[in-house]
Amino acid sequence: MPSHLRTALAATAAVALTGGLLTLSAGSAAAATPLAPGRADADFNHDGYADVAISSSHAYVSGHKNAGAVSVLYGGKSGQRTATYTQNSAGVPGAAEADDYFGADTAFGDFNNDGYDDLVVGAPGEDVGSDKDGGTAAILWGSASGLKGGTTLKDPRPTKHDNYGAPLEAGDFNGDKRDDIAVGTTSGAATVDVLRGGFSSTKGGGAGSYTVSPAVWSGKGSGIKNLHSGDVNADGKEDLIVNGYAKNDDLDANYWLPGSASGATTKGAQRLPAGFITDIGNTDKDGYADIVTGLEWDSGIGHAHKGGTALIIHGTKSGPTSGTIQTFTQDTAGVPGAGEKNDWFGSELDLGDVNGDGHLDLIVGAPGETVGSAKATGAVTVLFNKADGSGITGTGSVFLSQNSAGVPNEDEANDGFGSEVHIDDLNGDKKGDLIIAAPWENGNGAVYPLLTQPNGKSFKGSAGVYVSTVGISTAGTPVFGHNMAD
Numbered sequence: 001m002p003s004h005l006r007t008a009l010a011a012t013a014a015v016a017l018t019g020g021l022l023t024l025s026a027g028s029a030a031a032a033t034p035l036a037p038g039r040a041d042a043d044f045n046h047d048g049y050a051d052v053a054i055s056s057s058h059a060y061v062s063g064h065k066n067a068g069a070v071s072v073l074y075g076g077k078s079g080q081r082t083a084t085y086t087q088n089s090a091g092v093p094g095a096a097e098a099d100d101y102f103g104a105d106t107a108f109g110d111f112n113n114d115g116y117d118d119l120v121v122g123a124p125g126e127d128v129g130s131d132k133d134g135g136t137a138a139i140l141w142g143s144a145s146g147l148k149g150g151t152t153l154k155d156p157r158p159t160k161h162d163n164y165g166a167p168l169e170a171g172d173f174n175g176d177k178r179d180d181i182a183v184g185t186t187s188g189a190a191t192v193d194v195l196r197g198g199f200s201s202t203k204g205g206g207a208g209s210y211t212v213s214p215a216v217w218s219g220k221g222s223g224i225k226n227l228h229s230g231d232v233n234a235d236g237k238e239d240l241i242v243n244g245y246a247k248n249d250d251l252d253a254n255y256w257l258p259g260s261a262s263g264a265t266t267k268g269a270q271r272l273p274a275g276f277i278t279d280i281g282n283t284d285k286d287g288y289a290d291i292v293t294g295l296e297w298d299s300g301i302g303h304a305h306k307g308g309t310a311l312i313i314h315g316t317k318s319g320p321t322s323g324t325i326q327t328f329t330q331d332t333a334g335v336p337g338a339g340e341k342n343d344w345f346g347s348e349l350d351l352g353d354v355n356g357d358g359h360l361d362l363i364v365g366a367p368g369e370t371v372g373s374a375k376a377t378g379a380v381t382v383l384f385n386k387a388d389g390s391g392i393t394g395t396g397s398v399f400l401s402q403n404s405a406g407v408p409n410e411d412e413a414n415d416g417f418g419s420e421v422h423i424d425d426l427n428g429d430k431k432g433d434l435i436i437a438a439p440w441e442n443g444n445g446a447v448y449p450l451l452t453q454p455n456g457k458s459f460k461g462s463a464g465v466y467v468s469t470v471g472i473s474t475a476g477t478p479v480f481g482h483n484m485a486d
Contacts, residue, residue, distance in 0.1 A: 002251055002252045002274055002297050002300045002301035002304070041075075041424045041425055042108040042117045042119075042424075042485065043116075043117050043142075044072065044074070044108075044116060044117050044118070044119065044142040044143075044146050044147050045074065045116065045142065045143065045144055045145060045146045046115055046116050046117075046142070046144065047075075047076070048428055049074070049075030049076050049077065049425070049426060049427065049428050050075045050424035050425050050426050050433075051072055051073065051074050051075055051117075051146075051424075052072065052073045052075075052422060052424055052426075052435055052484055052485070053070055053071070053072050053106050053108070053119050053121075053484060053485040054070065054071045054072070054073060054437070054447055054465070054470075054480065054481055054483075054484050055068075055069075055070055055103035055104065055105075055106060055481075055482055055483040055484065056068065056069045056070070056071065056103060056445065056467070056472050056478040056479060056480040056481075056482075057069075057101040057102060057103040057104040057479065057482065057483070058101070058476060058477055058478050058479045059086075059103075059467075059472045059473060059476075059478040059480070060473040060475040060476055060478070061086045061087070061088055061096035061102075061473070062088060062096055064096050064097055064098045064100075065098045065099065065475075065476055066098060066099045066100070066101055066125070066476070067086065067087065067096035067097060067098060067099075067100050067102060068086070068087075068096075068100055068101050068102030068103045068104065068123060069084055069085065069086045069102065069103060069472055069478075070084070070085050070086075070102065070103040070106060070119070070121055070140075071083065071084040071085070071465075071470040071472070071480075072084075072085070072119075072146065072147060073426075073435070073447070073449065073465060074146060075424070075425070075426035075427065075428070076426075076427070077427055077428055078427075080426060080449060082465065082469060082470045083146060083147070083470075084470045084471050084472060085121075085140060085147060086102060087100065087102050087123065087138075090149075091148060091149030091150055092138060092140065092149070092150045093136075093138045093150050093151065093152045094123065094126065094136065094138070094152075097126070097127070099125045100123045100125045100126045101122075101123060101124055101125040101166075102121060102122075102123040102126075103121055103122070103123075103483070104122050104123070104124050104125075104165065104166040104483070105121075105122045105124075105165070105166035105167045105168045105483060106119055106120065106121050106122070106168060106483065106484075106485040107119075107120050107168040107169050107170040107181070107485055108120070108170060108485050109170035109171075109179030109181070110142070110179060111139055111170075111179050111181070111197065111199040111206075112141070112199055112200050112201070113178065114142075116141070116142030116143055116144075117142050118139055118140060118141050118142045118147075119139070119140045119142075119147055119485065120137055120138070120139050120140075120153060120168055120170065120181055121137060121138055121139075121140060121165075122135070122136075122137045122164075122165030122166040122167075122168050122183075123135065123136050123137065123138070123165055124136075124162075124163035124164060124165040124166040124185070124186070125163070126165070128155070128158065131158065131159050132162075133162045133163055134155070134158060134159065134161075134162060134163075134164060135155075135161075135162060135163045135164030135165040135166070135185070136152060136153070136155065136164060136165055137152075137153040137164065137165035137168065137183065138150045138151065138152050138153060139151050139153055139199060139204065141201065149201070151199070151200075151201050151202070151203075151204045152204050153165075153181065153183070153195065153204050153205075154195065154204045154205035154206075154209075155193075156193050156195065156205070156209040156211075157193065157211075160189065161185045161188050161189035161191070162185060162187070162188045162189075163185045163186060163187055163188060163223075164183060164185060164193075165183065166184070166185070166186055167183075167184045167186065167224060167225070167226050167227045168181065168182070168183055168184075168227065169181075169182045169227035169228055169229050169240070170182070170229065171229030171230070171238035171239075171240065171259075171264075172197065172237065172238050172259075173194060173229070173237060173238055173239075173240060173259040173260075173263045173264040174196070174237060174259065174260065174261055174262060174263045175235075175236045175237040175259065175261065176197065178196070178197025178198055178207075179197050180194055180195060180196050180197045180206070180263065181194070181195045181197075181199075181206070182194045182195075182227050182229070182240055182264070183195070184223065184224030184227055184242070185223045185224060186223050186224060186225060187219075187220055187221055187222065187223050188218060188219065188220065188222075188223050189218050189223055189224075190213060190214070190216045190217060190218035190222065190223055190224060190244060191211050191212070191213045191218075191224075192211065192212045192213070192214075192224055192227065192240070192242060192264075193209055193210075193211055194209060194210055194211070194212065194240075194263055194264060195208075195209045196208050196209060196210075196263070210262075210263055212240070212242075212257060212263075212264050212265065212266055213266065214242045214244065214255040214257060214266060214269060215246060215247045215248070215255070215266075215269075215271075216242070216243075216244025216245055216246060216247060216253070216255070217244065217245045217246075217247055217250070222244065222245050223244065224242060224243070224244055225243040225244050225245075225252075225276055226241075226242075226243040226276050226277065226278065227240065227241065227242060227243075228240075228241040228278040228279065228280060229241065229280065230280025230281065230289045230291070231259070231289055232256060232258075232280065232288060232289050232290075232291060232315040232319060232320050233258060233288065233315060233316065233317055233318065233319055234287050234288050234289070234315070234317065235258075235259070237258075237259030237260060237261075238259050239256055239257060239258050239259045239264065240256075240257040240259070240264040241254055241255070241256055241257070241272075241278050241280070241291060242254065242255045242257060243255075243275070243276055243278070246271065251274060251301055252274040252275070252276070252301065253271050253272065253273075253274055254271070254272040254273065254274065254275060254278060254291075254293060255269050255270070255271055255272065256269060256270045256271075256272055256291070256319055256320050256321075257269050258319065268319070270319050270320060270321040271321075272291065272293065272313055272320055272321070273293055273295065273302060273303050273311055273313065273325070274293070274295055274297075274301050274302065274303070275293035275294050275295040275296075275309075275311065275346065276294070276296075276347075277293070277294040277346070277347065277348055277349055278291055278292060278293050278294075279291075279292045279349060279350055279351045280292070280351075281351040281360045282315075282360065283312060283314075283351070283359075283360050283362075283385065283391055283392050284314065284389070284390055284391040285359070285389045285390060286314075286315075288314070288315030288316055288317070288323075289315050290312050290313060290314045290315050290320075290323070291312075291313040291315065291320050292310065292311065292312050292313075292349055292351060292362060293310070293311045293313065293346075294308070294309075294310055294311075294345075294346030294347055294348060294349045294364065294365075295308065295309040295310070295311060295346050296308045296309075296344040296345065296346050296347035298341050298342065303325075303327065305327075305329045305331070305339055306329075306331075306339040306340065306341055307329060307330050307331070307338070307339025307340050307341065307342075307343040307345050307366070308329065308330075308339070308343055308344050308345030308346040308347065308366065309327060309328070309329050309345065309346050310327075310328045310329075310345070310346040310349055310362065310364050310383075311325055311326065311327055311328075312325065312326040312328075312362075312391075312392060313325050314326070326391070326392070328362075328364070328383060328392075328394060329345065330343065330345050330366070330381075332394045333394050333395075334393065334394030334395040334396065334397055335381060335383070335394040335397050336381060336397055336398075336399035337366075337369070337379075337381070337399060340369075340370070342368045342376075343366045343368045343369045343370075344365075344366055344367050344368035344369075345364060345365075345366040345369070345381075346364055346365075346366075347365055347366070347367060347368075347418075347419070348364075348365035348367070348418060348419060348420050348421050349362060349363060349364045349365065349421065350362070350363050350421050350422045350423050351423065352422075352423025352424065352432035353423075353430075353431070353432050354382060354384065354423060354431060354432045354434070354452055354456065355384065355431060355452070355456025355457065356429070356430045356431040356432075356452075356456060357385070357387070357389075357456070358389065359385035359386075359389035360385055360392070361382060361383060361384045361385050361392065361423070361432070362382070362383040362392050363380055363381070363382050363383075363421045363422075363423055363434060363436075364380065364381045364382075364383065364421070365378070365379075365380050365418030365419060365420070365421045365436075366378065366379050366380065366381065366418055367416040367417065367418045367419040368416075369401070369418070371401045371403065371411045372403075372411060374411040374412055374413050374415075375413045375414065376413060376414045376415075376416065377401060377402065377411040377412055377413060377414070377415050377417060378401070378402075378415055378416050378417030378418040378419065378438060379399060379400060379401040379417060379418055380399075380400050380401075380417070380418040380421055380434070380436055381397055381398065381399050381400075382397060382398040382400070382434070383397050384396050384397065384457075396457070398457060398458075398459075400434075400436075400450075400459065401417060402415065402417055402438070402448075405458075406450060406453075406458060406459050406460035406461060407448060407450060407459070407461060408448055408461050408462070408463055408464045409438075409441070409446070409448070409464055412441075414440055415438040415440055415441045416437075416438055416439050416440045416441075417436060417437075417438040417441075417448075418436060418437075418438075419437055419438065419439050419440075419481070419482065420436075420437035420439070420481055420482060420483060420484050421434070421435070421436050421437070422434075422435040422484050423435075426449060426451065427451060429452075431452040431456060432452060433449060433450060433451045433452050433459075434448075434449075434450040434452070434459055435447060435448070435449050435450075435484065436448045436450065437480075437481025437482065437484065438481065439479045439480060439481045439482045440477075440479070441464075441466075442466075443474075443477060444466065444467045444472075444474050444477070444478050444480055445466075445467065445478055445479050445480030445481045445482070446464045446465065446466050446480065446481065447464065447465040447480065447481040447484075448461050448464045448465070449461055449465065466480070467480050
């Protein structure tokens with residue numbers, strides 16, 4: 001819901017939609033040299049192919065309900081392989097326990113500067129000593145063989161908050177060429193802990209920490225809803241985007257917190273339009289990164305449109321509020337379909353270079369979309385950049401559901417296809433491939449890697465990735481694919 005004043009109803013709706021997930025934050029990542037004018041893909045084994053971390057935070061592990069798991073889809077020229085990690089995996093801190101929700105959010109970065117991307121994984125339901133639901137997070141270290149071993153991420157303020165470890169975000173907020181880690185709590189404290197880069201297998205606290213407190217509500221059902229990062233004003237320091245319920249009007253809002261020599265700061269912070277899911281990249285070749293926000297609501301808040309909205313807030317030297325805003329809905333010229341109530345268009349999105357022309361394109365999920373007689377089966381739309389790279393347009397957009405050519409499986413009610421979406425070059429052909437989740441497929445969840453074909457506008461997947469593929473139990477409702485870090 002867009003309003004903090006309706007949090008009880010919002011919580012009920014969230015449980016119905018997510019199966020009770022603590023968070024559906026889009027944890028994505030920080031900072032290496034980009035292949036296109038956005039972030040680079042994660043590469044945990046440094047083989048040159050993109051890897052994708054896929055969460056199942058409600059998975060049973062050794063009989064423990066909601067213990068949680070993270071699976072990695074490792075890219076490769078001739079195909080992908082998978083591996084699954086839990087708190088029972090060798091070298092991973094802790095132990096799988098009921099209601100830990102390991103994998104509720106994830107983020108990647110090269111946290112120890114060894115050339116391999118690492119993955120930080122939150123377990124916000126973890127009991128820490130006598131602190132029930134205090135929460136924790138762990139860094140899983142990249143290596144030539146993939147993720148291997150882990151180190152507990154230090155909580156700088158234990159007992160001062162619950163559910164530490166979600167949401168998560170990585171970024172170089174002070175421009176020192178080291179990835180920092182920002183940690184929020186989705187219910188409770190409205191304070192973000194930022195751990196400075198300088199992590200190692202024996203140094204889970206990095207080079208110290210600080211806090212930032214944007215003007216959003218704290219308390220049960222409030223707190224920090226989402227985090228994202230990118231250099232919007234092109235000053236060489238990544239900025240932090242924080243989502244929560246604004247104190248001045250109780251509505252959902254994003255806040256831009258600029259990076260500085262001392263890190264992310266509320267000094268000069270700017271309020272942006274609502275939307276829980278954001279991505280950041282230079283969509284128009286002007287040298288400034290743009291903020292893309294998905295606003296899934298039909299009404300009740302600024303920029304809302306029946307069926308949902310995707311906004312591109314263009315960056316400038318003085319920050320995003322000085323830039324223009326592009327609006328895309330299913331009623332925008334060239335965009336397939338039509339805006340219908342509860343489509344949730346914009347509830348998930350991602351930027352990436354789909355057709356390999358060097359310009360960022362946009363994929364938008366609409367997991368509530370009804371296709372034919374299949375209610376809430378879900379769909380996605382791919383919006384391409386103009387040929388000259390001057391901006392994303394509705395012209396030539398592509399609509400995909402599970403009944404589309406090249407997409408495995410078929411449209412079924414309540415699959416939620418498009419609940420999580422990513423663009424990553426899995427096979428090294430310089431074209432971004434589509435990775436699309438349907439977390440309620442067959443009651444367990446599924447993820448569909450669709451390779452972009454040579455024409456740059458069609459997509460083909462040979463098979464889905466299912467819980468049986470990655471060795472996750474089908475007990476309960478794993479919600480496989482509810483979150484991905486790429």
